[in-house]
Amino acid sequence: MKTRAAVLRGISTARPYTESRPVEVEELTLGAPREGEVLVRVAAASLCHSDLSVVNGDRRRPLPMALGHEAVGVVQETAPGVRRVSPGDHVAVVFVPSCGFCRDCAAGRPALCAQAAAANGSGALLHGPSLLTDAAGRTVHHQLGVSAFAEYAVVAQESLVPIPRDVPFSVASMFGCAVLTGAGAVINTAAVRPGQSVVIHGLGGVGLSAVLGARAAGAYPVVVVDPVEEKRQLALQLGATHAFAPQEAAEAVRELTGGGAEVSVEAVGSPKVIADCLTAVARGGTVVSVGLPAPDRVLEVPALAFAGEGKSLLGSYMGDAVPRRDIPRFLDLWRAGLMPVERMHTGTLPLSDINGAMEELASGRAIRQVIDTSGLLTDRPAAA
Template sequence: GDHVVLVFVPSCGDCRACKAGRPALCHRAAEVNGSGDLLHGEALLRTPAGERINHHLGVSAFADYAVVARESVVVIDDDVPDTVAAMFGCAVLTGMGAVLNTAAVTAGQSVAVFGLGAVGLSAVMAAALAGASSVIAIDPNTGKHGLALKCGATAVGTPEDAARLIAEATGDGVDTAVEAVGSARVIASCLEHVTRGGAVVSVGLPHPSAELTVPALQFAGAGKRLLGSYMGDAVPGRDIPLYLGYWREGKLPVELLHTDSRPLAEINEGLDALAAGHVVRRLFQA
């Protein structure tokens, strides 16, 4: 009967990463998420003919019912609407965590976010929440620019505008650039857009075969950092209640991420619309 948020990385609590306070990097979870099993055992899903069906990231929520590990859920208050709660298990946790946990952005710093899907827009909200002096939002889809401004961006533009907007706001580069596209080319571009000592946070998931080639001297010579951020380096049991608190205070307008809701039967069309950039977050209801 509990109202819960599902998270896509369960934490075993006993591996090296979990003991270090980084459950998003749980070794056991990475193993079973890749194999399609559950945290405590093999996959439970079967077709009517008895053939195995993999669990997707331990969640498999595109279904009327789901079996998940207890470690894959965070209990929340009953009065949080489903349309709000659904944003916190992936998009908000990942985007906000990249800014607040991985980059540890503080008031007065400058941030650029490349890619304005739900994760990127959550990063924009987090930068604004942290008190960043400049929040520059970049996406080739100009239809998302107005939404980014509502989320807290101070400037918006296409990739062709990025260098100019960043120069106008900062002079020599932002303190933090968040890559929420999943492109090695964009990661390389972000490194050019951060100031000396700045950090690029890689949040998007490039194709496994993608390779990154950048001038090596940017690191030791300019002190730039390239930081990986999986699930926003989140501790879900800590961060989801914290972020919901920001939402209750009116500081985190996650409702802006909700494009619409559709029947579960329209899941294929919905994923096509997401891939095409026509929606930010479309929710499915059984």
């Protein structure tokens, strides 16, 4: 079948993206789902900084690639062997299609699935090579087993989590990456307890989701650090108790927490910020690194921070989430008003405006933009 999709053919750092247009919407041929795979009509796809990192070369991926990895849609067709979903189901799409059998999956850490990592790294799907080809018959790779900036996508059934039909598409689209990663870093990785002090550096979609996770976990105080005033104000509306610009944060946090926070979440993707978090966290405290620095960046920290001060530095990929467990419970928190993720929705754009959306994200103005890929999206952000 044919599908319109946003395709990246070469990395680009030329700004603005609205003029350089590194991503073009093309008509591709999408192969039929194989055993264990599902055809999904994509209803909404959120734009994440990880997508931008592929465009600017910070995350090297095989090209050409059909972009998009955070989405929600409606099941159209299931191939033999599919038992998790049925046609008509609304589904959140997860960018790690865990196999369920490898060492990490068996240990309850599906985000680290080795088979999924291999498939995602090569631009394939969990059950086989790419199903996308361009007008010349050349292979186009999948991004993280999804390629959601498109009208249709074929994905492994392991990438799908059924969701209730009454959840708005624009809300549900943020649960497959931003919420799993940010809230999961607080709730799963750091295992924050009520009353613990938490500092969150970086207020993109992941950092703001970490704020929601800290609020739901009962943390206090919840301090946020970001250079953008508008993002700090939004974080306060979402449940943060204090907000500071980076240059004033260190001293203010020490005063608020009596010497240092118990948990610090780094959602910037900066080795310097990770190191600063480790210096500023309290003795016995924990730093959770959830941002994605460029692969060539190196972290240098005082070795004595660990054995000498009892501090911990934890990596968190996809928030150490178990998607089939965590997406339903996070949606329950959304229903209860404890995770108002719709407040992060800063714009709805058609697929044809993908480069404009990339520019808004790169500028720091946008938090979570939702791409209306196939005309199914009728809800709009509250501020619109």
